[in-house]
Amino acid sequence: MTKRILDNSISRRSMLVGLGSAAVAGLAMPNLLIGGAKAQGKYKLDLGGYTGPEPTSQPITLRFMRQDFTPEVNALIEKAYAEFTAAYPNITITEEKVPYGDLQKKMQVYVSSGDAPDIMMGRTDFSEAYHAGQISVPMQQFFSKDYLEDFPAPLLEAASSHGNVYCLPWETVGTMLYFNRDIFEKAGIPTPVESTDLEAGWNVEEFLGTMEELTKKLRAAGDTQTWAVAAAASGNGGPGSNYTQLEAIWIRSQGDANAPKDSSAYKTLMGVSEDGRSATGYIDTPEAVLGMTNYQAMFSRKLTPLGAVPNQYPGGLAATYFGGLNYAMRFLGPNGNPGFRWGTTTTPRGKFVFTSNSSDSPLIWSKSKYQPEAAALLGYICNNPNRIAFHRAWGSLPARYSLRNEMEEFKTLQPFQLAAKLSTVSHGAPRTAGYFDYFNAMNPAVKDIALGADPQATLTDAAGKIDRLLAKYR
Numbered sequence: 113m114t115k116r117i118l119d120n121s122i123s124r125r126s127m128l129v130g131l132g133s134a135a136v137a138g139l140a141m142p143n144l145l146i147g148g149a150k151a152q153g154k155y156k157l158d159l160g161g162y163t164g165p166e167p168t169s170q171p172i173t174l175r176f177m178r179q180d181f182t183p184e185v186n187a188l189i190e191k192a193y194a195e196f197t198a199a200y201p202n203i204t205i206t207e208e209k210v211p212y213g214d215l216q217k218k219m220q221v222y223v224s225s226g227d228a229p230d231i232m233m234g235r236t237d238f239s240e241a242y243h244a245g246q247i248s249v250p251m252q253q254f255f256s257k258d259y260l261e262d263f264p265a266p267l268l269e270a271a272s273s274h275g276n277v278y279c280l281p282w283e284t285v286g287t288m289l290y291f292n293r294d295i296f297e298k299a300g301i302p303t304p305v306e307s308t309d310l311e312a313g314w315n316v317e318e319f320l321g322t323m324e325e326l327t328k329k330l331r332a333a334g335d336t337q338t339w340a341v342a343a344a345a346s347g348n349g350g351p352g353s354n355y356t357q358l359e360a361i362w363i364r365s366q367g368d369a370n371a372p373k374d375s376s377a378y379k380t381l382m383g384v385s386e387d388g389r390s391a392t393g394y395i396d397t398p399e400a401v402l403g404m405t406n407y408q409a410m411f412s413r414k415l416t417p418l419g420a421v422p423n424q425y426p427g428g429l430a431a432t433y434f435g436g437l438n439y440a441m442r443f444l445g446p447n448g449n450p451g452f453r454w455g456t457t458t459t460p461r462g463k464f465v466f467t468s469n470s471s472d473s474p475l476i477w478s479k480s481k482y483q484p485e486a487a488a489l490l491g492y493i494c495n496n497p498n499r500i501a502f503h504r505a506w507g508s509l510p511a512r513y514s515l516r517n518e519m520e521e522f523k524t525l526q527p528f529q530l531a532a533k534l535s536t537v538s539h540g541a542p543r544t545a546g547y548f549d550y551f552n553a554m555n556p557a558v559k560d561i562a563l564g565a566d567p568q569a570t571l572t573d574a575a576g577k578i579d580r581l582l583a584k585y586r
Contacts, residue, residue, distance in 0.1 A: 155488070156199040161259025162491030164484040172482050173204040174489055175229035177218065178474070180209035185505050192493045203485060213347075216548060223247055223477075230480040231490060234279045236270040236471045237356060237541035237551075240388065243273035244545045244585075248475035250276035254487035262512040267469045270540030279473035280490060283508035285357055285436045286531035286538065287467045289313070289460070293453035295338060295431040299329040304457040308529045310465045310537070313458035316365075316406050320460075323415045326431055341416035342430030349420025351411065352559025355551050356541055357468045358434060359558045362407040364539065365462030366399035377463070383542030384550070389585060391550065391578035394542075396571040403462065404558070404567040411562045418563065428452050434459060438507035440527040456527040458534075469538035471511060509535060549581035 155166060180186070186209070193205045208229065210218050215233055222228035223245065234242065242248040252260060255277075260268060263281055271279050289304070296303045301322060305312045314322065323340035330338050347353035360383075367381025376397035383394050394400075410416045417424075425433035426442075428451060433439070440456065442448045458465045476486045492498065496515055503510050503519075509531050516522040516532055541547050557574035561567050 157196065157492050158495045158497070159488050159491035160495035161255040161262070162488050163256045163259075164254040164487055167200050167203060167485045167488045168482070169202055171202045171204075172485060173206060174231065174482060174486055176205060176207045176231040176474075176489070177210060177215070177222070177229040178207065178231075178233040179212040179215055179472070181506065185502065188498070188501055188505055189493065192498050196489055196492050200485075203489075205489065219247075226479070228477045228479070230477055230482055230486040231474050232477060233282070234473050234475045236267070236279060236281060236469065236473050237547050239271055239273045239278045239540075240543055240545040240547070242278040242475060243276065246478050248278045249478050249480070249483055249487075250278065251280055251476075251487075252277050254476075254484065255280070255491070262514050264469075264511075264513070264536045264538070266538045266540065267471065267511060267535065270469050270471070271473055279475040280494065281471040281473045281511040282494075283503070283506075284469050284471045284511045284535050284538070285467065286509050286534035287357060287361065287434055287436055287459055288456045288527065288530055288534070289319075289458060290425060290433040290435055290439055290454060290456055292425070292428065292431050293455060294428075295330075295452075296326070298333070298335075299326045299431075301326050301329065303455060306455045306457055306526055308526065308533050310458055310533070311461070313465070314460055316362075316460040316462055318460075320406065320409055320413070320415070323410070323432070324413055327413070327415055337429055339416055339424060339430045340432065341410055342424040342433040343417040343419065343421040344434070345420075345422065345425075347555075349422065350559070351418070351562030352555040352557070353420070355554040355558055356470045359407065359554075360468060361434070361459055361466050362462075363395065363400045363403040365460075365464060365466035366403045368463050381539070384544045384582075388542075388544030388546065389579070389582045391542075391582070392572075392575040394575070395554070395578070396568070396575045399462075400571055401568045404561050404571060406460075407558070408561050408564070408567060412564070426450050437509045437528065437531045440525075440531075441504070441507035444521070444525070456530055458530070465534070465537075467534045467538045468541070469535060470541055544582060544585070546582040546585045550578055553578045553581060 197203055197205060219232050219234065260277060267281050267284050268277065271277055271281055291303055293303055304314055327340045344350055344353050344358055346358055352359065364381050364383065368377035369381055371377035377399055379394045380397045380399040384391055385394065411418055424430040426439065443450050443454060474490055476483055480486055496518060499510060499515050500518060510516050522528045522532055542550065544550060553574055557570050561570050
C-alpha cells in the first residue's frame with residue numbers, strides 16, 4: 113500500500129467545518145506516488161484501470177452518493193450497476209441521488225457522522241480537504257499507473273494532494289466562447305477566428321470592443337431582443353453564479369505562472385497563499401482589479417443581462433456564450449440543430465487564455481469496509497465503453513486521452529479539438545483546504561461588481577473576508 117502523507121497537526125473538527133485543512137504546496141506538486149497493486153488474475157468484467165484484488169465473494173452492500181442526472185444518463189449508470197451485480201451477484205449497490213448543489217454539504221454531514229457512503233461524488237477543487245481530513249483513499253492503491261497518467265497532467269494534479277490522487281475525475285471542462293454566425297452577419301461584423309491556436313482569438317480589449325460595436329449595430333437596426341453576450345447559465349445563472357469555472361477567467365487570465373513568486377502577477381494566478389490561508393494580495397492585486405473592471409464593463413455597457421436569462425444562446429438570442437463542450441455535443445447530435453450557424457473560439461485572452469479544470473470526481477471513503485469493491489465498481493463505471501456512452505449522452509468533455517482517441521469527433525471537429533487542447537493547459541482551483549468557503553465568498557463579490565460596485569474596494573473586502581474564513585484551518 114502506498115504510504116499516506118498526513119499532517120497530524122490538522123484539526124479534524126476544523127476540516128469538517130469546510131471540508132478540510134492543510135498546508136498548500138503551491139503550483140508545483142511533488143511527484144505523484146503512482147503505482148498501485150498488481151492485478152490479481154482476470155476479472156469477470158472490464159474494470160477499466162482497476163488493478164486491485166478480485167472483489168469479494170461474500171455478501172456486501174456498496175453505497176454510492178452522486179448527483180441526479182437526466183433520465184437518460186441515470187439509466188446508463190443504473191445499467192452499469194445491473195451489469196456489475198450480474199457478474200458479482202453477492203454485491204448489492206444502493207445509491208442516493210442528491211441535487212448537485214447539495215453534494216459537498218451532504219458529504220460533510222456524512223463524514224462527520226462516521227457513517228458515509230462507500231463512494232461519494234466529490235470535486236477536484238477539494239483535493240486538499242480530502243487529504244487534510246483523511247476523507248478519501250489514495251486512488252493509486254487501486255488504479256494502474258498507465259490509467260492515472262491517461263488524465264492530462266493539470267487535471268491529475270488538481271485531483272491530488274501531497275503526492276496522492278484523492279479523487280477520480282469523472283469529466284472535465286474546457287471553457288470556450290461560442291458564437292452565432294447569423295447574428296454577426298446581421299450586424300455586419302466579422303466572426304472570431306476558429307482555431308485550436310490559443311493565441312488566435314480575441315484579447316479582452318478586442319472582445320469588449322467588438323461586443324460593444326455589435327450591440328450598437330443591432331440596436332440601430334431596431335433589434336432590442338438580441339444580446340452580444342448571453343447571461344451566465346451555470347449554477348443559478350447570472351453574474352456571480354460560478355466563480356471557479358467562469359468568472360475566475362477574468363481575474364486569473366491576468367496572472368502569470370512564469371513571473372517571480374513574490375510578484376502580483378504570479379499571485380493573481382495562484383489565487384491564494386502557499387499555506388492556503390490568505391487571499392489578501394492574491395485576489396485584490398492590480399491585475400485582479402483590472403480583470404474585474406473588464407468583467408464589469410460587460411454589464412455597464414449593457415453587453416449582457418444583469419440577471420439570469422435561460423437559454424439565450426441556444427434560443428438564438430445571444431451572439432456569444434461562455435461554455436463547455438455540452439452545446440457542441442448537443443448541436444451536432446441527431447436532433448440538436450439549433451436553427452442557426454455556430455462556431456467556437458477561445459475565451460478572451462488576458463496575459464493568456466485561462467480555463468479551469470474543476471471537475472466532478474468520485475472518491476472512496478477512507479473508512480469504507482469495502483474499498484477494493486468500491487474501486488472495482490468505479491473502474492467498471494469508468495471503463496472506456498461506459499464513459500463514452502456517458503459523455504455522448506451528457507455532453508461533457510471526457511477526462512482521459514484514451515476516451516477522446518476513441519471518439520471520432522475529437523479527430524475531425526474544431527470545437528472538440530479546442531476543448532481537448534484547453535484541458536491540457538488548464539488550471540485547478542486555488543489550492544486551499546478551505547476552498548468551499550473561498551468560492552462562497554467570491555461569488556457574491558463578483559455579483560456586486562457586475563451590479564456596479566467598485567472592483568478594488570469589493571475585492572479588498574472579499575479578500576479580508578476570505579482570510580477570516582480560512583483562519584480556522586490549521
